[in-house]
Amino acid sequence: MIFGMGVFKGMMVTLKNFLTSYVCKPDNGGIFTVQYPEEREKVIENFRNFPFLVYDETPEKIRCVACGICERECPPKCIHIEMALDAAGKPTRKPAVFDVDYGLCMNCGMCEDVCPFDSIFMDHAFEVTAPEQSEGLVRHKERLMKSNEYFQKVRPTLASAIDQKRKASEDKKKAAAAQAPAPPPPSAGGPPAKQEPK
Amino acid sequence: MIRSWEFYVDMIFVTAKAWILSLLGRFLPDWIVVLASITISGVVILCLGPVIMMYLTLLERKVIGRIQNRYGPNRVGKWGLLQPIADGIKMFTKEDIVPANADKIVHLLAPIVIVVPALMIFLVVPFGERMTAVNLNIGLLFFIAVSSVTILPIFMGSWASRNKYSLLGGMRTAAQMISYEIPMTLAVVPAIMMSQSLSTNTIVLAQTGDFDLHWFIFTPWGIVGFIIFFLCATAECNRPPFDLPEAESELVAGFHTEYSGMKFALFYMAEYMNAFTLCGIAATLFLGGWQGPFLPSWLWFFGKTFLLICVMIWFRGTFPRFRVDHLMGFAWKFLLPLTLINILLTALWQFTSNLTAWLWSILILGISLWILVKLNRTFVPEKRHYPLES
């Protein structure tokens, strides 16, 4: 063993790293860094972030019926819902106010799990900024609502499964309605499909 | 006159200065011209030092980044070229904090004083042919003397901060710099012996030859001297792996723990300018300074210097820090005897410089290296075995 060999070996390792960083791909000793604003890593499909509300064709046909289950289940209590009333003061099963405080939300996805109307889902949009914390990060209904196409785009597997399920239950309902037309159909909102709330 | 364009490229700075002076000389008295000559050189050095320091930080961050498989700073300007300026603005606008119990005046003076020797060494560095600011006939001695003063402001800063980390850092700096100054000075001696001069210019001129490639590093004593000098230079400017004075994991930031803003920047600046000048002197002494074929002289000088700086950065990217006792032992027990042997080798080379001298040198070096390594072996106690009682 020649004196100083270890030092020399160590220097060769760093030299190799230095040179390969210019020519090689990340997996063979190149640079791993993703230059964020210009380059982005591909977001995986099951990535979950802040919740959003799905509507079907038009913003009027929102799936949410303002049942308030997510509001109750939300661990950090970041959801606030008020049901809309019609002219007679009767509840219309539509949300008048649906606020989510993104500053409080902890991205747990509990609301997505408990929603019986397939209305609230977790989004892929993670670049959420605001100039101040109290008001700026509260998202109101208008900004929370996103179309089903968008849902299909960001999480295609889940969205198609939900669509199929909804279509199947819709068909079943139609068939049932054809058999016994006695009770009138509730309203534009979809019937309970997932599970009965406690 | 068959002076080719190469000559003019070589002399571009010298010619520019002479032209300005002749222009001034037409309508101004002589003494102003003399002052102007001094001022031009002074201003060039005063600008060169900080600019080199700024871009050294960028180079270091880039190279270290590449060694660690990442891009360095690349956001401010193309390839991060404006990053040093952004850093400078940041440093200027930072709050200047002085500890309550600090010795205010000394605390203020230390970072100012430390820049002075760092800038003064630039005076004797031969940047190119006829491009030494002051052609002192004791240039090398001047360099050694001035760089030895660097300890003083470090002491001032560390003592005035009234901080245990600063004080420990200062003590370590003093111990390290005094220790490494001795092998560094002795490593220079062979170059002085062979060129028979202390002037940096004459030392460079002594290395001319076919293709301007008769550099001292191509001799056995030259390469040993160069390695020793370069290691000591790395230790002198407190760079890794010899960065015990500012060992982050032990001493927060060593002697400049209590400094912030522009004062800290001045310490930083002195460190990088020292690194540059030490590399420049190493290039002058052993790599032939501005000598070299084809390219203009100043380009050769800066090329060699930046190559050496890259090696320093490479060291930083590779080695972990020394242990304190190993650091001292390395200087006193290994480098110092080796420099003395190297001086003997130089004397041998002076009288018989041919193939047999090469063989003799390698033989002597090999034997002495072997003996030194044997003597320097750290004491490892024998592993004890405790047999189970039967």
Add this chain to the structure above:
Amino acid sequence: MPILEIAAKFGTYAVMAVILIFALGVVTFRNLFHCALCLAAALIGTAVIYVVLQAEYLAAIQILLYVGAVVTLIIFAIMLTEHLAGKTARQNNSQSLLAIVGLLGFVTLLATLILKTPWPVTPTALQAKNSVMGLGKALMGTYVFPFEVISIILIAALIGTVVIAKKDAPEEPL
């Protein structure tokens, strides 16, 4: 160039004044660390005077040895003994009478030496004696015996310190 010469003259006097101020600082400052720093400044000023007198070699050696080594050692000692650098340390001597007598003797000795030395030296002789090569030749030729004697004394001192330091060390090899 009379203007430059006058300027150089005034510069030299200014440097001398600064040296005197710092020298006063060495003996008057309460804080020992400040005294040491003043000493360093005064020594650097002396080196500047040497440069003005065209003795660059002497100036470089002055800085290298006195500022780089001696003052550093003094500061090292001060830093190791923290209470010496405290604000309450007194800076006067209880035996001032003896000190004044000694000082007067030293001053008379120095004055006689200065007055007796034949100062007018020719520039050529100055050049020859000042060059590094001349100094080296003198050390290795004319004055080789005292030079070697001094080095023997130095080595003896070094070995002495090692021996003294060794006694304090513990017996075991580790």
